[in-house]
Amino acid sequence: MARMKFYCDAERCIECNACVTACKNEHEIPWGVNRRRVVTIKDGEEGERSLSVACMHCSDAPCATVCPVDCFYTTGDGIVLHDKDICIGCGYCFYACPFGAPQFPEEAAFASRGKMDKCTFCAGGPEEDHSSDETRKYGRNRLAEGKLPLCAEMCSTKALLSGDADVISDIYRKRVINRGASAFNWGVNFNNSKISG
Amino acid sequence: MRFKTLLLLLCLLLPQFALADGPPKKPNYPEGVSSISPGSELWGAVRQRDGVLLDGVSQVRGVDAGILINEQGYRWARFRVSELTLYSAWALAGVLVLIFLIYVIRGKVGIEGGLSGNMVRRFSDYERIVHWVLAIVFLFLALSGLILLLGRPLLIPLFGKEVFSLMASASKEGHNLVGPLFLVSLLMMIFSFVRRNIYEKGDLTWLLKGGGFIGKDHVSGGFFNMGEKTWYWMVILIGLVISVSGLILVMPIFGQGRIIMEIAHVIHVIGALALIVVSIGHMYMGSIGTEGTLEGMKTGYVDINWADAHHDRWGRECHEKDLIVSAEEYARLVGKPSVDEADGRETT
Numbered sequence: 001m002a003r004m005k006f007y008c009d010a011e012r013c014i015e016c017n018a019c020v021t022a023c024k025n026e027h028e029i030p031w032g033v034n035r036r037r038v039v040t041i042k043d044g045e046e047g048e049r050s051l052s053v054a055c056m057h058c059s060d061a062p063c064a065t066v067c068p069v070d071c072f073y074t075t076g077d078g079i080v081l082h083d084k085d086i087c088i089g090c091g092y093c094f095y096a097c098p099f100g101a102p103q104f105p106e107e108a109a110f111a112s113r114g115k116m117d118k119c120t121f122c123a124g125g126p127e128e129d130h131s132s133d134e135t136r137k138y139g140r141n142r143l144a145e146g147k148l149p150l151c152a153e154m155c156s157t158k159a160l161l162s163g164d165a166d167v168i169s170d171i172y173r174k175r176v177i178n179r180g181a182s183a184f185n186w187g188v189n190f191n192n193s194k195i196s197g
Numbered sequence: 198m199r200f201k202t203l204l205l206l207l208c209l210l211l212p213q214f215a216l217a218d219g220p221p222k223k224p225n226y227p228e229g230v231s232s233i234s235p236g237s238e239l240w241g242a243v244r245q246r247d248g249v250l251l252d253g254v255s256q257v258r259g260v261d262a263g264i265l266i267n268e269q270g271y272r273w274a275r276f277r278v279s280e281l282t283l284y285s286a287w288a289l290a291g292v293l294v295l296i297f298l299i300y301v302i303r304g305k306v307g308i309e310g311g312l313s314g315n316m317v318r319r320f321s322d323y324e325r326i327v328h329w330v331l332a333i334v335f336l337f338l339a340l341s342g343l344i345l346l347l348g349r350p351l352l353i354p355l356f357g358k359e360v361f362s363l364m365a366s367a368s369k370e371g372h373n374l375v376g377p378l379f380l381v382s383l384l385m386m387i388f389s390f391v392r393r394n395i396y397e398k399g400d401l402t403w404l405l406k407g408g409g410f411i412g413k414d415h416v417s418g419g420f421f422n423m424g425e426k427t428w429y430w431m432v433i434l435i436g437l438v439i440s441v442s443g444l445i446l447v448m449p450i451f452g453q454g455r456i457i458m459e460i461a462h463v464i465h466v467i468g469a470l471a472l473i474v475v476s477i478g479h480m481y482m483g484s485i486g487t488e489g490t491l492e493g494m495k496t497g498y499v500d501i502n503w504a505d506a507h508h509d510r511w512g513r514e515c516h517e518k519d520l521i522v523s524a525e526e527y528a529r530l531v532g533k534p535s536v537d538e539a540d541g542r543e544t545t
Contacts, residue, residue, distance in 0.1 A: 017256050037257035039265045047239060053265060066274040068345050069365045070353055086358055088366040090345065091449075095459050096274035098266045112373060112447070 002164035003078040004121055006152065007172055008052045011179070012159035015040050015050035019151035019160055023054070026122070026150045027139025033103040035119040036151055052151070052160050055080060055101035055119035063093035063102060077143070078165075079121040084137045089113040121162070122149040244268065250456075261454045273459040281463070285470050286347055292474045296481045306487040308506045314524035316498035317515045325497055327389050331382040331432075337375055339473045341368035346466065373447050380440040387433055393420045394429040399510070420511040428479055432472065439468045496531050498522065 015038050023029065023036045036054035057080045064072035064080065071086035072093075082093075091113050093102040107114035124141030127134035134141060142150060152162035161168040242251045245268045255262040320328070344352065345368055353361050403423035406416045416422070421429070442465040445453055453461075484491050489503040501521050504512035515521060522530065 015256075020257065032259075034257045034259070034262075037255050037262055039253045039255045039263055041239065041243060041251060041253040041265065043254045049239060051265060062271050062274040066277050068349050069362050070349055070358060071362070086362040088362060088369045090365075090369055091446075091458075092274075092277070095455050095462065096270045096277075098268065098270050100261055100264065100267065100455070113449075 003166070004057060004163065005078075005165040005168060006054065006056060006121075006149075007161040007168045009159045009161070009172065009175065010049040010051050011175075012157045013038070013050040013052060014157055014159070016156060019052045019155060022150045022154050023119070026142075027120075029117070029139065030105050033105050033117050035101075035103065035117065037100075052155075053099050053101075054151070055097075055121070056099055057121060062096040062098070066092045066096040068092060073126070075123065077121075077123070079123050079143075081120055081123065081125055081138075082116065082118070083126050084115045084117075085126075087115045089115050091116075093118075119149075122147070260449070260452055264454075267455055269456050269459055273463070276463065281466055282347060282350060285343075285466070286351075288470060288474050289343075292477050296477060300481070300485065305485060308488055308500070308502050310502055312489060312500045313502045314527075315501045316522045316524070316527040317501050317504055317512075317520050318497060318522070319493040319499045319504075320497045322497065324389050325494055327382065327385045328494060331379075331386050334375055334379050334382050335472070335476065338372060338379055339469065339476070341372040341375075342466075342469055343473070344368040345372070376440075376443050376447060379436070380444075383433065383436045383440060386436075390429060391433075394426045396423075396426060400426065417510060418508045420508060422508065428475060431475060435468045435472050439465055439472070442468070498527055498531070 017038050020034060020036050020038060024034070027035070029035060036052060038050055038052045040048060040050045042048045057074075057078060059078070061072060061074070061080045063082075064070075064074075067082075068090060069086050069088055071083045072080060073083070074080050089104060089107070089112075091102075091104060093116060094100070094104065101118045102116045103118060104113035104116055106112070120138050120141075122140060122142035124130075124134045124144065125138035127137070129141050129144040142148065147153070149162045152160040155161075161171060241247070242249070243265050245251065245266070250264065253263040253265060261267070344364055348361055348365055348368075352364065356364070397419060399417055399419065400423040403416050403418055442461040445451075445461040446458055446465060449458070482490065483494065487507070489500050490507075492503075493499040501512065501515065504515060506512075
């Protein structure tokens, strides 16, 4: 059984925001909700890095711990999903999540929170696969079609990886070796490449 | 044979001689290069290892969108599900047991000489409306808040997730809608009761004598005694704190980030629990705890013997100003509320 993970390579991400756009388009996410976002640290300074971040599908997810109605569950693939029929839109998962993954559509006056929406690893929700209810509430279920999340699938620099943790950590390990991480060559150094990924 | 063994032992001693010669010389390595990974510094900063929140930028427009990792969130979540839930449940259970024990041991506090039937005006209609509006709003908010706080460990095992989700959803929506009303009724409470709740001489004596709760002696008190005044100021001050923190939580439109909301949540819950716990005592004292007290908030009149027993300074004033209403007059007034009801109103 796979253990699904996202991995974003900060040495490769060019902050093109294509993952954000692809996600919004694929799942027809309403205005104001972003399941994925790209954060740039030290923007315009030396050592600037960008990372694409969404739900990290934690093993011990704080959102699931703190949810007052216990609407979260973890699938056999290690994907953290939630049941929008149970969710009451209290916002506690948003406070608890370190990555800012849970999003709330503005439902009524004073920005009162609707039901929470977050990255599903393109795995839908508790409803039957490909049912209209599932699509309406959670977006497309690509995993049931044998596909991986679209954000990572279409990443132009292959900075964002998704899939079984074993596979993507292998890919990343090879990349790190290729960069020749010696004492003199921290970070990117493609000249010292010895192993082809 | 013996010589060979001796030689072997001597060989074993050799390293000792070498040490005695001085510390072993360092091998002649080239000078080391000190190099810290820039990555380790960057990701250490992102994880806030130094306690400073690192704010990045994002094309996604939203509060906190530039914060990659919010370390505070996990701490808050742990506090919310372990300490906060556990201690609040114990505090509530504790105060209920305490009240029960007080009732069993002490029983209903009666009035020496019983009730006279002659009444005196204590609260106006407006004051009673203010009290009961605040009381009902408070009870609703307390109940809906406790459902959200303790529902997962206590109610989900009873009702299941689907039914509890409905209860919790109603609680959340109701709590959010009724919440602002609490602030309104609290402001009404401030203006209508503040004058008689300012601490005065004699209040300290009341506190030192334990409010007459310990022993048989009645302790001197004015219109409100020290305990009632303290409860009033608790309601006002903690109530204002709860209102402000509640508005921070319910309206995420002022640009407040998660950390502010986490802090607001903790303050909101601890303040509310303090009020709930003390309010249980207030409800007990006002109803089955003491004889003749509830009458004051029900009809606005209290027995003159009750006033003499619990609020002797105010009672004396009522005698002096001749504000006592006879039993027949009282029955007429309560049975048929009319304009002349206000005539008996006590003003201090």
